[in-house]
Amino acid sequence: MNNELILACDLGGTNLRMATVNVKGEILHLVKLDTPKAKHPAEIAHLITEAAKQCRTAVRRFGTVRALAAAVPATINAADGIILKSPNVPALDGFRFSSIISNELSLPVILENDANAAAIGEHAFGAAKNFQNAVIVTLGTGVGGGIIINGNILRGINGTAGEIGHICVEQFGAPCGCGSVGCLEQYASATAIVRLVRELADEYPNSVLRGKTQITSFAVYQAGIAGDELALEVFRRMGFYLGAALADLVNVLNPEVIVIGGGASAAWDLFIKHVREQIRRHAFREPGETVKVVRASLGDDRAGILGASKLAFDQMI
Amino acid sequence: MNNELILACDLGGTNLRMATVNVKGEILHLVKLDTPKAKHPAEIAHLITEAAKQCRTAVRRFGTVRALAAAVPATINAADGIILKSPNVPALDGFRFSSIISNELSLPVILENDANAAAIGEHAFGAAKNFQNAVIVTLGTGVGGGIIINGNILRGINGTAGEIGHICVEQFGAPCGCGSVGCLEQYASATAIVRLVRELADEYPNSVLRGKTQITSFAVYQAGIAGDELALEVFRRMGFYLGAALADLVNVLNPEVIVIGGGASAAWDLFIKHVREQIRRHAFREPGETVKVVRASLGDDRAGILGASKLAFDQMI
Numbered sequence: 001m002n003n004e005l006i007l008a009c010d011l012g013g014t015n016l017r018m019a020t021v022n023v024k025g026e027i028l029h030l031v032k033l034d035t036p037k038a039k040h041p042a043e044i045a046h047l048i049t050e051a052a053k054q055c056r057t058a059v060r061r062f063g064t065v066r067a068l069a070a071a072v073p074a075t076i077n078a079a080d081g082i083i084l085k086s087p088n089v090p091a092l093d094g095f096r097f098s099s100i101i102s103n104e105l106s107l108p109v110i111l112e113n114d115a116n117a118a119a120i121g122e123h124a125f126g127a128a129k130n131f132q133n134a135v136i137v138t139l140g141t142g143v144g145g146g147i148i149i150n151g152n153i154l155r156g157i158n159g160t161a162g163e164i165g166h167i168c169v170e171q172f173g174a175p176c177g178c179g180s181v182g183c184l185e186q187y188a189s190a191t192a193i194v195r196l197v198r199e200l201a202d203e204y205p206n207s208v209l210r211g212k213t214q215i216t217s218f219a220v221y222q223a224g225i226a227g228d229e230l231a232l233e234v235f236r237r238m239g240f241y242l243g244a245a246l247a248d249l250v251n252v253l254n255p256e257v258i259v260i261g262g263g264a265s266a267a268w269d270l271f272i273k274h275v276r277e278q279i280r281r282h283a284f285r286e287p288g289e290t291v292k293v294v295r296a297s298l299g300d301d302r303a304g305i306l307g308a309s310k311l312a313f314d315q316m317i
Numbered sequence: 318m319n320n321e322l323i324l325a326c327d328l329g330g331t332n333l334r335m336a337t338v339n340v341k342g343e344i345l346h347l348v349k350l351d352t353p354k355a356k357h358p359a360e361i362a363h364l365i366t367e368a369a370k371q372c373r374t375a376v377r378r379f380g381t382v383r384a385l386a387a388a389v390p391a392t393i394n395a396a397d398g399i400i401l402k403s404p405n406v407p408a409l410d411g412f413r414f415s416s417i418i419s420n421e422l423s424l425p426v427i428l429e430n431d432a433n434a435a436a437i438g439e440h441a442f443g444a445a446k447n448f449q450n451a452v453i454v455t456l457g458t459g460v461g462g463g464i465i466i467n468g469n470i471l472r473g474i475n476g477t478a479g480e481i482g483h484i485c486v487e488q489f490g491a492p493c494g495c496g497s498v499g500c501l502e503q504y505a506s507a508t509a510i511v512r513l514v515r516e517l518a519d520e521y522p523n524s525v526l527r528g529k530t531q532i533t534s535f536a537v538y539q540a541g542i543a544g545d546e547l548a549l550e551v552f553r554r555m556g557f558y559l560g561a562a563l564a565d566l567v568n569v570l571n572p573e574v575i576v577i578g579g580g581a582s583a584a585w586d587l588f589i590k591h592v593r594e595q596i597r598r599h600a601f602r603e604p605g606e607t608v609k610v611v612r613a614s615l616g617d618d619r620a621g622i623l624g625a626s627k628l629a630f631d632q633m634i
Contacts, residue, residue, distance in 0.1 A: 156571020254473020
């Protein structure tokens with residue numbers, strides 16, 4: 001197995017990362033591109049195959065690439081390799097990913113939901129490594145989730161389990177890309193942080209964030225660290241809703257650990273106390289005191305890639 | 318195994334049922350009592366041991382009682398047989414159930430959460446029989462839940478998993494016995510139905526339920542069937558919140574079936590359309606269309622008893 005390699009692809013709403021990974025979880029070559037704002041899936045497929053060829057060529061002397069494993073921000077049919085619904089990259093809705101990419105590269109292709117892949121990565125190599133029952137939440141462009149039960153990822157009957165970002169936290173809340181309203185994703189994603197800044201800006205005339213045309217969740221975090229009241233209120237709301245949804249999961253799943261990762265988790269210092277307060281407020285005492293709430297350790301750029309490669313190696317054995 | 322028997326006890330907020338059950342799930346003898354409004358756990362323990370002795374004596378010619386298995390409306394520590402928190406029978410908080418009952422009866426004692434027991438019962442003998450991934454909700458004095466994943470009950474790390482009744486459906490909602498606010502239990506239990514009638518009565522001057530001092534959830538159901546607008550509004554709200562919480566579970570667990578039982582499920586005809594509407598509104602399309610939502614088939618009086626006995630037989634084998 002030592003010279004067998006996997007092409008692992010993490011397709012996010014913002015970036016597309018392709019890597020060659022060995023069985024130890026070491027990344028031998030990495031390509032990072034912007035995810036195109038494509039109308040047609042062929043455009044994204046072309047970018048993926050080009051990046052895959054580049055990664056494959058680059059590692060030729062280290063070993064043989066045996067499969068491509070892709071993590072995508074979508075509900076999927078894993079058995080048939082089809083993307084079902086991809087709220088943040090809507091061009092991919094209904095795309096027959098595995099068969100098309102497999103034809104282009106003459107490789108087996110494994111498809112996984114990005115949050116499940118990140119969960120598998122954190123469980124195999126990261127912050128959930130020594131836990132058999134874990135919830136992994138990824139705060140990115142959207143909010144993804146993966147659930148580990150007795151050491152295995154929970155897939156459910158259609159393979160769509162783990163959609164923590166679509167727990168309803170406000171019955172008449174903000175509309176969501178999934179078609180529902182009040183989803184956690186509308187209060188705890190990087191996108192939501194920026195929207196909340198715009199919604200609340202009028203109430204904070206002294207905020208440094210007022211009137212800025214380009215705001216990122218990281219800029220909101222920096223403003224919060226510097227004491228900006230608008231930014232602090234946004235992270236209070238984010239932590240309030242994230243904590244409410246996680247308290248539900250503490251009551252329903254009674255996990256050992258909740259791992260929080262993704263780009264928007266950079267603001268950890270500003271939202272985590274509100275998350276913990278909500279778990280204390282809403283969860284039953286014993287499971288609420290038992291659960292550890294920790295930051296993801298692999299980083300947003302590696303969890304999905306390492307999880308996807310782990311999945312491929314497990315399927316090859 | 319054919320002449321081995323289990324004493325199975327279902328201790329509810331309203332009734333205490335004790336039965337002798339054989340391995341086929343047949344109830345050979347049943348005792349039903351009112352649950353005492355006790356201040357001290359010894360009073361309830363005494364009632365349980367007396368009922369157990371009566372059931373044991375009654376079946377002497379059919380076989381040998383090998384264990385007592387009890388389903389209680391509480392979070393429990395199964396390994397040590399301790400009741401942790403029992404919101405609807407608070408006298409039992411912290412009670413060392415198994416060691417005390419075991420001493421009295423000289424029998425092994427198995428303790429289980431009532432909703433888990435009902436879930437195991439429905440999975441072994443009832444509406445979830447042929448499904449490997451199921452959610453079972455019990456609408457009684459409180460709202461209990463049990464989750465079957467890959468054919469096994471989900472316990473979590475402390476054994477407290479499955480507390481579906483304490484999913485938060487209103488962030489600033491009605492206070493709950495568990496210490497939180499806005500729990501599903503406050504909108505979908507028999508107790509909640511009666512409270513909602515009282516809260517809304519002033520808006521419905523023509524309702525037959527106005528001014529009644531003793532109202533039961535079944536009387537509210539009967540009024541609704543007869544077209545009473547207050548009763549219909551109460552069940553609309555109940556279905557709205559129950560459906561919202563179940564939609565969360567559809568997104569998180571992607572189960573094959575959701576089984577709804579318990580006394581308050583008698584009003585099925587009046588709330589189920591609102592439940593289904595909420596699942597359509599909030600859940601992802603594929604898992605929402607896949608999941609079957611069905612009534613429990615064992616009946617409130619048998620699910621917990623048969624589940625507890627199944628658990629005991631499984632542990633004896």
